[in-house]
Amino acid sequence: MFESLTDRFEGIFGRLRGKGRLSEADVDEVLREIRLALLEADVNLSVVKSLQTRIRERAVGDQLSQALNPALQVRKIVLEELTDTLGGETLRVTYSSKPPTVVLMAGLQGSGKTTNSAKLARWFRSQGRNPMLVGADLQRPAAVAQLRTLAEQIDVPVFSADDDVVSSGAGDPVEVARAAREEARRLGRDVLICDTAGRLAVDADMMAQVRRISTELEPDYTFLVVDAMTGQDAVNVAESFHETLGLDGVILTKLDGDARGGAAISVKEVVGRPIAFVSTGEKLEEFDLFHPDRLAGRILGEGDIATLIEKAEEAFEADQAEEAAARLAEGTFSLDDFLDQMQTIKKMGPLSGLMGMMPGMPKEIRDVEIEDSHIARIEGIIHSMTPAERADPDLLDNSRRIRVAKGSGTAQTEVSQLVSQFKQMRQMMQQMGKSPKRKKRKSKKAKKGGRVTPKGGAKVKKESFQLPTREEMEAQIPDAMKPGGGGLPGLG
Amino acid sequence: MELLIVLLVTLLMLALVIGAGAFFVSRRSVDQASETLIEQPPAETEVLEPEVEVLEPEVVEPEVIEPEVIEELVRPRFRDRLGKARSTLSGYVGSVLSRSEITQASYEELEEALILADLGIGSTQEVLDAVRTRVNSEKLTTSEELMESLKSELVNRLGDVPPLNKSGEGPSIFLIVGVNGVGKTTTIGKLGHRLGGEGNTIVMAAGDTFRAAAAEQLETWAQRCGATMIRGSEGGDPSSVIFDAVEAAGARDADYVLADTAGRLHTKSNLMDELSKVRRVADRGAGSVVEVLLVIDATTGQNGLIQARQFAEATDVTGVVLTKLDGSAKGGIVFAIVSELDLPVKLVGLGEAAVDLVDFDPEEFVSALFDA
Numbered sequence: 001m002f003e004s005l006t007d008r009f010e011g012i013f014g015r016l017r018g019k020g021r022l023s024e025a026d027v028d029e030v031l032r033e034i035r036l037a038l039l040e041a042d043v044n045l046s047v048v049k050s051l052q053t054r055i056r057e058r059a060v061g062d063q064l065s066q067a068l069n070p071a072l073q074v075r076k077i078v079l080e081e082l083t084d085t086l087g088g089e090t091l092r093v094t095y096s097s098k099p100p101t102v103v104l105m106a107g108l109q110g111s112g113k114t115t116n117s118a119k120l121a122r123w124f125r126s127q128g129r130n131p132m133l134v135g136a137d138l139q140r141p142a143a144v145a146q147l148r149t150l151a152e153q154i155d156v157p158v159f160s161a162d163d164d165v166v167s168s169g170a171g172d173p174v175e176v177a178r179a180a181r182e183e184a185r186r187l188g189r190d191v192l193i194c195d196t197a198g199r200l201a202v203d204a205d206m207m208a209q210v211r212r213i214s215t216e217l218e219p220d221y222t223f224l225v226v227d228a229m230t231g232q233d234a235v236n237v238a239e240s241f242h243e244t245l246g247l248d249g250v251i252l253t254k255l256d257g258d259a260r261g262g263a264a265i266s267v268k269e270v271v272g273r274p275i276a277f278v279s280t281g282e283k284l285e286e287f288d289l290f291h292p293d294r295l296a297g298r299i300l301g302e303g304d305i306a307t308l309i310e311k312a313e314e315a316f317e318a319d320q321a322e323e324a325a326a327r328l329a330e331g332t333f334s335l336d337d338f339l340d341q342m343q344t345i346k347k348m349g350p351l352s353g354l355m356g357m358m359p360g361m362p363k364e365i366r367d368v369e370i371e372d373s374h375i376a377r378i379e380g381i382i383h384s385m386t387p388a389e390r391a392d393p394d395l396l397d398n399s400r401r402i403r404v405a406k407g408s409g410t411a412q413t414e415v416s417q418l419v420s421q422f423k424q425m426r427q428m429m430q431q432m433g434k435s436p437k438r439k440k441r442k443s444k445k446a447k448k449g450g451r452v453t454p455k456g457g458a459k460v461k462k463e464s465f466q467l468p469t470r471e472e473m474e475a476q477i478p479d480a481m482k483p484g485g486g487g488l489p490g491l492g
Numbered sequence: 493m494e495l496l497i498v499l500l501v502t503l504l505m506l507a508l509v510i511g512a513g514a515f516f517v518s519r520r521s522v523d524q525a526s527e528t529l530i531e532q533p534p535a536e537t538e539v540l541e542p543e544v545e546v547l548e549p550e551v552v553e554p555e556v557i558e559p560e561v562i563e564e565l566v567r568p569r570f571r572d573r574l575g576k577a578r579s580t581l582s583g584y585v586g587s588v589l590s591r592s593e594i595t596q597a598s599y600e601e602l603e604e605a606l607i608l609a610d611l612g613i614g615s616t617q618e619v620l621d622a623v624r625t626r627v628n629s630e631k632l633t634t635s636e637e638l639m640e641s642l643k644s645e646l647v648n649r650l651g652d653v654p655p656l657n658k659s660g661e662g663p664s665i666f667l668i669v670g671v672n673g674v675g676k677t678t679t680i681g682k683l684g685h686r687l688g689g690e691g692n693t694i695v696m697a698a699g700d701t702f703r704a705a706a707a708e709q710l711e712t713w714a715q716r717c718g719a720t721m722i723r724g725s726e727g728g729d730p731s732s733v734i735f736d737a738v739e740a741a742g743a744r745d746a747d748y749v750l751a752d753t754a755g756r757l758h759t760k761s762n763l764m765d766e767l768s769k770v771r772r773v774a775d776r777g778a779g780s781v782v783e784v785l786l787v788i789d790a791t792t793g794q795n796g797l798i799q800a801r802q803f804a805e806a807t808d809v810t811g812v813v814l815t816k817l818d819g820s821a822k823g824g825i826v827f828a829i830v831s832e833l834d835l836p837v838k839l840v841g842l843g844e845a846a847v848d849l850v851d852f853d854p855e856e857f858v859s860a861l862f863d864a
Binding site: 045112233 | 820
C-alpha cells in the first residue's frame with residue numbers, strides 16, 4: 001500500500017529504461033506517480049498540485065532530453081523541488097539582547113507540546129544556555145505535573161501557578177506567563193520556554209487566549225508543534241495558528257514512526273516558515289535542528305545517510321575507525337575491535353534508529369528491534385573470553401565455548417551463534433574490502449573537501465553518497481548478469 | 493567511507509547476531525510469561541495487593557452530579573461539531589451540485605474532496621469507481637443523484653456499528669490502545685463518565701506507566717466520575733497494573749475495567765509485544781477483555797491505516813475510537829480502516845466535555861461532512 005516513490009519510479013523506469021529521452025506522455029505518467037506518492041505521504045493536495053507544475057516545467061525543458069539518463073534526472077528534479085519546498089536552510093537561533101529569549105509553544109492536542117518543551121529546554125542547555133520552563137497548560141489534567149517530571153530529568157526549573165490553582169483547572173495561563181517572565185529575570189534565566197494547552201485551531205476562545213499569552217510574553221520564537229502523522233488538515237491548522245500568532249517555525253514530532261511527514265511540506269509551503277526542529281524518539285535527547293534535504297529523502301522513501309554520517313563523525317575517532325577498517329579488509333578484525341566499534345556505535349543513539357537511516361537495508365534487518373539488554377549479552381559473552389580467543393575466535397572449541405557460556409551466564413548456543421556469525425561477517429567484509437579500493441579513495445576525498453564548510457558539506461556528501469547509490473541500483477540488473485561487475489552496491 | 497563500512501559491518505553483525513538472539517529471547521520471555529500465568533491459580537489475588545495503591549474517592553460528590561444533568565442537555569450532534577470540517581469540503585460539493593449534469597469534472601472535484609478528507613488515494617478511487625458504476629447502471633443523470641450515491645457508498649463502507657461489548661460474568665475489560673497523543677487517557681475519562689452515568693461501577697487502570705504524570709491525569713478523571721483507580725509505580729510493568737485492576741474489580745464486583753496503556757508508535761516492535769502481553773495477562777484475571785479500542789486522531793493522515801493494521805495484529809482490536817472530530821479534520825482515514833481491516837468505528841470524540849464521546853453513526857457522520 002505504502003510504496004515509496006522509489007518503488008514507483010522503478011516500475012515506470014523499468015519500462016522507460018530503453019528510451020533515450022522522455023516524451024511528454026512519459027513525463028505525465030511520471031508526474032501521476034509522483035502525485036500518488038506525495039498524496040500517500042500526506043502532502044496537501046494543493047501543495048502537490050503546485051509541486052507537480054514546477055516539476056513538469058523543469059522536466060519537459062530541454063535539459064532533460066539531453067540528460068544521459070532521463071529517469072534519474074527526473075528523480076533528481078523531484079528531490080530538489082522537495083528540498084526547496086521544505087526550505088533550503090537550517091534554522092539559526094539568535095538570542096534576545098534583553099534576556100530572557102522567549103519561546104512560545106503552540107499546537108493541537110496531543111501533538112507533543114509538553115514533551116517537546118522539555119526537549120527544547122534540553123537542547124538550549126546543550127547550547128550553554130539556562131532555560132526555564134513555563135507550565136501554562138492549565139487545561140489538561142496533570143499537564144504541569146508532566147512538565148515538572150520531565151524538567152527534573154534535565155534539571156531545568158519549571159514555573160507555573162500554585163499547585164492548588166493548577167489542580168482547580170481554573171488558573172489563568174496569561175497570568176502565569178506574565179509572572180514567569182518576571183521570575184526568569186529574577187533568577188537570571190536567559191531562555192524561557194512556555195508550554196501551552198493544546199487547542200483546536202477552530203476554537204475561537206482558546207485561540208484568543210493563546211494570543212493573549214503571546215501578547216503578554218512577546219516571544220522571540222513562536223513554534224507550532226506538528227505531528228508527523230497529520231494528514232491533509234495540517235494546512236488549515238498551520239494557517240489558523242499563523243494568523244493568530246505569527247509563527248517563526250515548526251517543530252515536527254513523532255518522526256520515529258513510519259509516517260512520511262508530508263505534513264511538513266504542506267505547513268512549510270503555507271506558512272513560509274522553516275521547520276525548526278524535529279523530534280525523533282521518546283527520549284529527551286532524540287531531538288535536533290531540522291535538515292530539509294534529509295526529510296525530502298524520507299518522503300521519497302530513501303534512507304537518511306547524511307544524518308548517519310554526521311552522527312558517525314561525532315562518535316568515531318577518525319584514525320581509530322580507519323585502523324579498524326584496515327584490519328577489516330585484511331581479515332584481522334578481532335572481537336575486541338568489534339567490541340570497541342560497538343561501544344562507539346552505542347554513543348550514536350539507539351541502534352534500531354541507525355538501521356532505519358541506512359539506505360538499501362533489507363526490511364527484515366531494518367525491523368530488528370535491538371535493545372540494550374541484547375547488546376549487554378553480547379558484551380558479556382565477549383568479555384568472558386580470553387584476549388587470545390578474542391583475537392582469534394577459531395580457538396574457541398567446544399570446551400572453551402562451554403566455559404565462556406558459563407562465565408557470561410548465557411547458553412552455549414548463543415556463544416556459538418555469535419562466533420559463527422562474527423566469522424561469517426568478517427569473511428564477507430574481507431572479500432568486499434578487496435576489490436573497490438580505488439573507488440573508496442575517491443569518495444573519501446570528496447567528503448573531506450566538503451567538510452570545511454558544514455552547510456555546503458552536507459550537499460557534497462549527499463551527492464557523493466546518494467547519487468551513486470541510485471546509479472548503482474539502476475545498473476544492478478545488467479551488472480548481475482555480467483560476472484565480476486559488482487563492487488560495493490549499497491555501501492556506496 | 494571506512495567509517496561507514498565499519499559502521500555497516502558492526503551494525504549488520506549486530507543485527508544478524510541480535511536478530512537471531514532477540515527472537516530467541518523474546519520467545520522465551522513470552523513462554524515464561526504464559527507459563528507463570530498458567531501455573532497461577534486464578535484465585536490467588538491478594539498477593540500483589542501491597543504494591544498497589546488503591547485510590548478510592550468517596551461516593552460521587554454532589555458537584556459531579558449537577559453538571560451531568562446540565563451536560564446531558566447539550567449532547568453534541570455531528571452536524572454542529574463537524575461544521576468546520578464541512579466548510580472545507582462544501583466548495584467542492586457546491587460546485588458539483590451547480591452543474592445540471594454529471595461530467596468528468598464532477599468526478600474530479602469529488603476526488604479532490606475525498607482526498608482532502610484524508611480518505612487516501614486507494615479508498616478514494618474505490619469509492620469513485622463504485623459511484624461511477626452505479627451512476628452508469630442506474631442511468632443517473634443529475635448532480636443530486638450523484639451526491640446521493642456518493643453518500644450512500646460512503647455510509648455503506650462504514651458498515652454497521654455494533655454496540656460496546658459486555659461480558660457475561662465478571663468485569664468487562666476495555667483496553668485502550670493507540671499511538672502517542674491521540675487521546676487515550678481522555679477517552680477513558682469520558683468513557684468512564686458515560687458508563688458511570690449509566691449506573692455502572694468502574695475501575696480505571698493506569699496502565700500508562702511510561703509518560704510522565706499519565707497516572708495523575710487519569711486520576712483526575714477517575715475522581716470526576718467517581719471511579720476507583722489502580723496505579724503502579726512510574727516505569728512499572730503495565731501488565732501487572734492492569735492485572736491488579738482486574739482483580740480489584742473482581743473483588744468489588746465492578747462492572748467495567750477501563751485500562752489505559754502508554755502511547756506507542758506501531759513501529760516499535762518491543763512495545764507492540766508488550767501490548768500483546770498486556771492483553772493476554774488482562775484476560776487471565778477475574779474478568780475478560782471484551783473491547784480493545786484503538787484510538788485514532790481525526791487529523792491522522794495515511795499513516796492511520798498502518799497504525800490500525802499493526803495494532804490489530806498485536807492485540808486483536810475490536811473497534812476504533814475516532815477523536816478530535818470537532819476541529820477542521822475530517823477523519824477520512826477511518827474509511828480505509830473499516831473497509832480494509834473490517835474494524836468498526838464504535839465511538840467518536842466530538843469535543844472536550846465529558847459528554848462529547850458518543851456512539852458513531854455513519855449516516856450522521858457522512859451527511860455532516862457532505863451535506864450543504
